[in-house]
Amino acid sequence: MLYRTDYHIHTTFSDGKAEPRDYILPALKAGLSEIGFSEHIALFAENTSWCMDPGNTGNYIRYLDNLRKERSDIIIRTGLEVDYYPGKEKVTGDYLDKFDLDYRIGSVHYLGDMSVDNGPEYYEGRNIDILFENYFNMVIDAVSSGLFDIIAHCDLIRIFGFKPAQSPEYLYRKLARRMKEAGVAFEVNTNGRNRPIADFYPDRRFLSIFFEEGVPICVNSDAHMPERVGQYFDEAYELVKNAGYTEMAVFEKRVRKMKKIT
Numbered sequence: 001m002l003y004r005t006d007y008h009i010h011t012t013f014s015d016g017k018a019e020p021r022d023y024i025l026p027a028l029k030a031g032l033s034e035i036g037f038s039e040h041i042a043l044f045a046e047n048t049s050w051c052m053d054p055g056n057t058g059n060y061i062r063y064l065d066n067l068r069k070e071r072s073d074i075i076i077r078t079g080l081e082v083d084y085y086p087g088k089e090k091v092t093g094d095y096l097d098k099f100d101l102d103y104r105i106g107s108v109h110y111l112g113d114m115s116v117d118n119g120p121e122y123y124e125g126r127n128i129d130i131l132f133e134n135y136f137n138m139v140i141d142a143v144s145s146g147l148f149d150i151i152a153h154c155d156l157i158r159i160f161g162f163k164p165a166q167s168p169e170y171l172y173r174k175l176a177r178r179m180k181e182a183g184v185a186f187e188v189n190t191n192g193r194n195r196p197i198a199d200f201y202p203d204r205r206f207l208s209i210f211f212e213e214g215v216p217i218c219v220n221s222d223a224h225m226p227e228r229v230g231q232y233f234d235e236a237y238e239l240v241k242n243a244g245y246t247e248m249a250v251f252e253k254r255v256r257k258m259k260k261i262t
């Protein structure tokens, strides 16, 4: 039997369109063995309309605890997608340590004050090579922080299709090596297909680098609505297998285990 998980899902607790319970049937239909929720937490963002109120995390965890009691047909995991802010590791860690989570997904959405996924204007007139380098370095710092178990959309900087002049392969290699050393997993994020880049994160040309370096992998939808749970997973798993992977990372109480992809 196929063992599939989807650990990156947003609901009305942050910027998703439906409650967690509304995602269960679609997850079963998609053949998932585990579903995990990961509401946005951005402790230092100025505009927080897309985030869960950090004071509401206890309610979110209780909601999922109750839902877990109702369902014996699927494993429900509790996670968060947390923005990484350089220099704020201690405050972020102290906040996260208060909660009993199955995993923490670390994200870089902001470079400085600007979110890299808001619009293409951000990229116009900028040196794309430098932007890529800055973005990857920030992700590497997030990996090194020790705060996270999984890194989300590790090359979100591709979102609007702006390409560096130089091949970014060395950035993927550097990131993958750091992830392996730090024991942090990455995700194939299928939601990139629904965004302007119209393809998964990370860049499929470099997926085998993560395998060569021994980085654990997850496949996630980053769904913000129930019909996108497990979206494009058949294609994503083909890619993952073609890159050499035979097992996936699963998480419970922040302990990682590997499951065979069959």
Ligand SMILES: [Zn+2]
Pocket (backbone or CB within 6 Å): 081, 107, 109, 152, 153
């Ligand atoms: Zn994200």
Ligand SMILES: [Zn+2]
Pocket (backbone or CB within 6 Å): 008, 010, 081, 152, 222
């Ligand atoms: Zn997300």
